[in-house]
Amino acid sequence: MNSDISQHPHLRAGVVIPAGGTGSRFGHTRPKQFLELAGKPVLIRTCQAFLELERIQTVVVVVPADYAAYTDELIRTHVSLEHRLRLQITNGGSTRQESVQAGLTMLPVETDLVLVHDAARPLVDRETILRCLDGAVRFGAAIAAVPVKDTLKQVKDDGSIVSTIDRSHIWQAQTPQAARRTLLEQAFARAASTGFVGTDEASLLEAAGIPVQVVEGSEYNSKITRPEDLQMAEALLMQRNI
Numbered sequence: 001m002n003s004d005i006s007q008h009p010h011l012r013a014g015v016v017i018p019a020g021g022t023g024s025r026f027g028h029t030r031p032k033q034f035l036e037l038a039g040k041p042v043l044i045r046t047c048q049a050f051l052e053l054e055r056i057q058t059v060v061v062v063v064p065a066d067y068a069a070y071t072d073e074l075i076r077t078h079v080s081l082e083h084r085l086r087l088q089i090t091n092g093g094s095t096r097q098e099s100v101q102a103g104l105t106m107l108p109v110e111t112d113l114v115l116v117h118d119a120a121r122p123l124v125d126r127e128t129i130l131r132c133l134d135g136a137v138r139f140g141a142a143i144a145a146v147p148v149k150d151t152l153k154q155v156k157d158d159g160s161i162v163s164t165i166d167r168s169h170i171w172q173a174q175t176p177q178a179a180r181r182t183l184l185e186q187a188f189a190r191a192a193s194t195g196f197v198g199t200d201e202a203s204l205l206e207a208a209g210i211p212v213q214v215v216e217g218s219e220y221n222s223k224i225t226r227p228e229d230l231q232m233a234e235a236l237l238m239q240r241n242i
């Protein structure tokens with residue numbers, strides 16, 4: 001069976017974009033997802049990467065409650081009416097996991113394939129998104145990831161090296177992280193019942209015994225965590241004249 005997503009015209013995919021963080025490691029008065037990146041808010045860039053794909057029927061943005069009105073204003077300023085029809089905003093929670101859970105409940109009932117993508121990853125490319133979609137169709141769950149390039153060290157609190165970690169099978173998880181909705185809801189329900197808190201959706205799926213596949217991400221699909229990450233993203237976009 002060819003499980004390429006184009007073979008499944010009736011598949012309805014939605015994306016949840018967790019944008020409810022405070023950006024404490026970034027250290028700005030405004031959460032980093034609302035800062036400008038080459039003239040456009042980080043969050044808007046991220047939303048548009050998905051709105052430009054017809055395969056994505058619904059985009060749910062999960063924002064801090066005190067930023068809901070501001071987000072609505074940003075969307076009205078930067079997003080076309082046509083795209084706004086596929087965009088919803090809801091309030092986030094105190095953890096990324098709670099925010100994603102809130103977003104899942106907003107997806108239309110007919111949504112059967114879900115992607116989750118950090119608002120803080122605005123340089124995600126079309127091909128990575130489509131690989132995640134196809135991976136979720138083919139395997140049930142798939143995440144963007146890149147193999148580790150640097151030598152990895154286990155280090156004590158005092159900075160002394162304990163050992164060098166074999167990196168031959170170590171990958172850095174990115175987002176999108178995609179799964180059939182039933183699998184993702186099963187994983188979130190189990191996490192809620194056991195009190196499990198993960199830093200990504202794959203860790204919840206793994207904990208529930210649900211197989212997850214990695215698909216090729218991109219070195220450009222980095223997460224904006226600290227100020228230098230925003231500077232790097234800006235330099236990249238300027239170079240590409242985007």
Ligand SMILES: Nc1ccn([C@@H]2O[C@H](COP(=O)(O)OP(=O)(O)OP(=O)(O)O)[C@@H](O)[C@H]2O)c(=O)n1
Binds near residue numbers: 017020021025062094
């Ligand atoms: N309660 C939270 C925490 C995080 N996020 C989102 O999850 C993504 C990845 O989280 P991270 O980069 O850690 O963002 P922050 O939590 O804002 O950053 P920090 O840990 O530095 O405070 C971001 O798009 C962030 O907005 C969220 O929706 N809700």
Ligand SMILES: C[C@](O)(CO)[C@H](O)COP(=O)(O)O
Binds near residue numbers: 118199
């Ligand atoms: C989901 C994620 O981006 C995968 O690498 C990462 O786990 C988010 O971690 P954060 O601490 O919430 O930024």
